[in-house]
Amino acid sequence: MIDISNVNKWYGNFQVLTDCTTSVKKGEVVVVCGPSGSGKSTLIKCVNMLEPFQKGTITVDGISVGDKGTDLPKLRSRVGMVFQHFELFPHLTITDNLTLAQIKVLGRSKDEAMAKGLGLLDRVGLKAHAHKFPGQLSGGQQQRVAIARALSMDPICMLFDEPTSALDPEMINEVLDVMVELAQEGMTMMCVTHEMGFARKVADRVIFMDKGHIVEDCTKDDFFGTP
């Protein structure tokens, strides 16, 4: 599903990624961990072209990423992304946050987008908050809306970039629970996270990065030692 081959990236003279190679199969959950500044966030941002890379190749479900010819709207609608900061549109209601891209990018009717959005909002336990603005929700609730918004595009895979690290401790589990459920339903996922409990529970593989290199890429059992 996601194939990353010999990816190298520089910020000026600073090499942030060196010969990164890995792949994520359909239905696989891969957790990316490693010290701060090791390039985890940059690597997953290369997958949906939020960051350009200078050398190597990435394909997502056969779509080649990083070429001049990449169909960016198509790529971005297939690859759902959830960030550390929720990045909901603050001036739009939760409902409008959930329907905007469905209408503008996928061309769905307002009713269709609304039905889909409200269904997903229900699924993340927030149906009663549809009419509110993001600022009226807690961080954990906003992050669940962000996940619902990504899912509203019917992505074939999901990228998570430290989705719980900006949250108060008591809100972390409500977000992880949604992610665990997604993983158990067979969503293909690549997750940058420090939540090793999540990794133990649902990861098929764990990638460990250090100084821009993938220094380990192994099954969960190999990573954690015992099954």
Ligand code: ADP
């Ligand atoms: P991680 O997600 O593992 O914490 P990042 O991918 O965010 O690491 O960053 C890797 C390294 O690249 C860090 O040293 C960071 O300071 C640097 N970096 C990230 N973005 C930029 C940028 N836009 N320009 C220059 N350096 C950057």
Ligand code: ADP
């Ligand atoms: P994240 O890990 O979620 O990407 P960061 O705080 O690492 O968040 O980065 C936030 C923004 O700042 C990103 O757009 C990143 O590219 C940029 N950035 C990070 N480190 C540097 C740096 N050393 N020099 C310039 N820009 C940077």
